[in-house]
Amino acid sequence: MATMTTVVPTQHKKTAAPQRRRSRNLNWLGGSLSWLWLFVVMLPVYWIVITSFKQQSNYYVQNPLAPPSEATLSNYRLVIESDFARYFVNSVIVTIGAVLPAVLISFMAAYAIIRAGRRSRFLRLTNSLFLMGLAIPLQAVIIPVYLIIIRLQMYDTLLAIILPSIAFSIPLSVLVLSNFIRDVPRELFESMRMDGATEWGTLWHLAFPLTRPALVTVTIYNGLGIWNGFLLPLILTQSADQRTMPLALWDFQGQYGVNVPAVAASVVLTTLPILILYAIGRRQLLSGLTAGFSK
Amino acid sequence: MTSLAAPPVRVVAPSTDTGGRSGRVTWMAVPALLMFLAFAVVPLLGVLALSFTTWDGLGAVHPSGLTSWRAVLADPGLLHTIGVTFLIMGLSWIFQTPLSLLIGVFLAGHQRYREFLAVLYFIPLLLSSAAIAITFKALLDPNFGIGAGLGLPILAQDWLGDSKLAVGVVVFVVSWQFIPFHSLIYQGGVRQIPASLYEAAQIDGAGRFRQFLSITLPQLKYTIITSSTLMVVGSLTFFDLIFILTSGGPADATSVLALDMYQRGFQASLMGPASVIAVILVLTGLVLALVLRRLGGGSGDDSQLEGA
Numbered sequence: 215m216a217t218m219t220t221v222v223p224t225q226h227k228k229t230a231a232p233q234r235r236r237s238r239n240l241n242w243l244g245g246s247l248s249w250l251w252l253f254v255v256m257l258p259v260y261w262i263v264i265t266s267f268k269q270q271s272n273y274y275v276q277n278p279l280a281p282p283s284e285a286t287l288s289n290y291r292l293v294i295e296s297d298f299a300r301y302f303v304n305s306v307i308v309t310i311g312a313v314l315p316a317v318l319i320s321f322m323a324a325y326a327i328i329r330a331g332r333r334s335r336f337l338r339l340t341n342s343l344f345l346m347g348l349a350i351p352l353q354a355v356i357i358p359v360y361l362i363i364i365r366l367q368m369y370d371t372l373l374a375i376i377l378p379s380i381a382f383s384i385p386l387s388v389l390v391l392s393n394f395i396r397d398v399p400r401e402l403f404e405s406m407r408m409d410g411a412t413e414w415g416t417l418w419h420l421a422f423p424l425t426r427p428a429l430v431t432v433t434i435y436n437g438l439g440i441w442n443g444f445l446l447p448l449i450l451t452q453s454a455d456q457r458t459m460p461l462a463l464w465d466f467q468g469q470y471g472v473n474v475p476a477v478a479a480s481v482v483l484t485t486l487p488i489l490i491l492y493a494i495g496r497r498q499l500l501s502g503l504t505a506g507f508s509k
Numbered sequence: 510m511t512s513l514a515a516p517p518v519r520v521v522a523p524s525t526d527t528g529g530r531s532g533r534v535t536w537m538a539v540p541a542l543l544m545f546l547a548f549a550v551v552p553l554l555g556v557l558a559l560s561f562t563t564w565d566g567l568g569a570v571h572p573s574g575l576t577s578w579r580a581v582l583a584d585p586g587l588l589h590t591i592g593v594t595f596l597i598m599g600l601s602w603i604f605q606t607p608l609s610l611l612i613g614v615f616l617a618g619h620q621r622y623r624e625f626l627a628v629l630y631f632i633p634l635l636l637s638s639a640a641i642a643i644t645f646k647a648l649l650d651p652n653f654g655i656g657a658g659l660g661l662p663i664l665a666q667d668w669l670g671d672s673k674l675a676v677g678v679v680v681f682v683v684s685w686q687f688i689p690f691h692s693l694i695y696q697g698g699v700r701q702i703p704a705s706l707y708e709a710a711q712i713d714g715a716g717r718f719r720q721f722l723s724i725t726l727p728q729l730k731y732t733i734i735t736s737s738t739l740m741v742v743g744s745l746t747f748f749d750l751i752f753i754l755t756s757g758g759p760a761d762a763t764s765v766l767a768l769d770m771y772q773r774g775f776q777a778s779l780m781g782p783a784s785v786i787a788v789i790l791v792l793t794g795l796v797l798a799l800v801l802r803r804l805g806g807g808s809g810d811d812s813q814l815e816g817a
Contacts, residue, residue: 244615248626251612254685255630257655262644279658323541326534340538347549349798351746353767354787357774358555359548361570381548384541413534442637444749449775460639464753467643474647481640488635500631500693 266478273475289479301462305441308372308458312379313437320387325417328395347385356449363450374450383436394428395421434499459484559784566778577781594765598744600680605740609688613695614725634689642753645682672762675755679763691736698732734805742794766790
């Protein structure tokens with residue numbers, strides 16, 4: 215991720231180049247197309263927000279793209295009364311409960327693979343297995359996962375969502391983290407050893423601080439995926455008590471399909487936490503999204 | 510402790526890890542390995558095993574040989590489903606690649622307004638497929654949706670009720686969701702192109718368009734392969750979006766493999782045939798990934814995903 219910023223100044227040079235007339239024309243074209251694309255991206259967002267404040271009785275009368283004539287919060291009240299606080303808590307439990315252990319054990323595995331991978335055939339095989347795992351789609355193994363969860367008597371619990379989520383976070387996390395741990399100078403490890411530090415101590419006092427950006431990246435990447443996950447909750451839970459937000463959204467839409475403003479409010483409300491995080495930590499979030507693809 | 514690590518050690522092992530120490534870190538890989546074995550590797554083998562059984566999802570699992578395979582392979586619907594899967598894969602690749610590339614190049618610039626646009630462009634990345642599908646489903650309503658809103662009759666079609674239009678809608682919504690992600694990859698790729706190349710081209714009098722064709726595009730070769738691999742293999746896993754948006758309909762016009770698997774397994778309680786579809790899904794993904802890697806002149810590296 216760090217390497218991306220190194221080319222920065224040159225882009226300005228390029229724009230202020232000799233070919234001024236022609237490039238200005240193209241810039242103009244690119245500029246207007248970019249606003250057109252902005253329209254395509256933002257129209258659904260705008261629509262869902264304004265619709266969420268409309269009254270159901272007005273919805274079919276007013277122009278769909280006009281702001282509400284009489285704004286109301288009643289849709290939000292309906293959504294909140296439909297137990298969305300509980301679904302929110304469930305989503306938080308699942309996301310934190312899966313991401314923290316996933317990142318921790320991936321970090322440990324990545325550390326072991328980098329530290330002793332050359333010596334240990336076991337670690338090399340483990341690493342190859344994780345790399346192969348990048349190609350296993352969750353969808354394709356959902357039936358056996360369902361069977362395993364039933365046999366473990368965990369069907370319809372949040373743990374049923376958490377365990378497979380951890381497993382499927384591991385391959386990419388190990389890949390990204392081991393790329394970063396590899397960059398830590400060998401001399402630092404050596405001097406830690408000279409000072410008598412254990413491997414566990416070295417992991418926490420040397421590797422952890424030096425790979426913190428990668429850890430944040432991996433946490434965000436996995437967190438977003440699990441927060442928005444739909445398939446695991448759909449298949450591994452059943453009762454309303456165990457619902458996470460994406461599933462609740464779908465269920466709510468099934469129940470109140472005709473009440474478009476209420477459905478819109480549910481979409482806005484479930485998306486809000488992520489949008490707030492985006493506003494706070496945009497850079498981290500974006501670099502997290504391409505974890506492992508642009509290093 | 511400190512006294513044990515005597516100075517001579519420095520002389521003994523100057524470059525590589527010393528053999529005896531691997532045992533002290535090896536255990537750290539075990540928790541991840543166990544989790545991954547239990548919930549990814551075992552299920553991967555399990556899905557193959559289950560494809561030779563009969564199971565209704567509730568009772569006991571009975572071995573039944575090739576029954577499920579025969580049932581699925583004899584079903585004329587399978588070819589249709591595979592066709593739809595590849596159609597949606599191909600169309601969304603054709604639609605997404607040029608747009609993501611252009612947007613990525615555009616966003617690689619550091620002008621203020623571009624950075625502002627980037628903030629908004631990337632919003633779809635944050636939304637769940639469920640939220641996106643529900644939004645578009647309502648927005649595409651022929652009577653009360655976008656057509657009526659913009660006053661453009663051409664946008665007021667029965668988008669999800671017509672087979673051809675529904676495929677187009679799925680491709681569009683998929684692109685709306687994923688173009689930001691691929692733009693982000695291309696943006697990173699463009700920013701890594703050495704500036705000296707552009708400077709040299711300018712001295713030679715190459716225009717902006719020419720520079721794009723002879724520098725940007727060739728330099729992005731590996732980024733294009735990475736992005737395409739993710740697009741193509743990723744498209745096999747479109748489930749939630751299509752499930753909510755069309756449920757495979759109208760009729761089975763947008764029924765892709767992942768959806769077919771869900772419907773056979775969890776709606777019709779035929780886990781055997783559903784597992785057969787899952788095996789087909791895995792094999793298709795592997796073959797596609799290998800083919801794309803070969804196209805990229807496979808560097809023999811561990812993973813194509815690394816090579817952006």
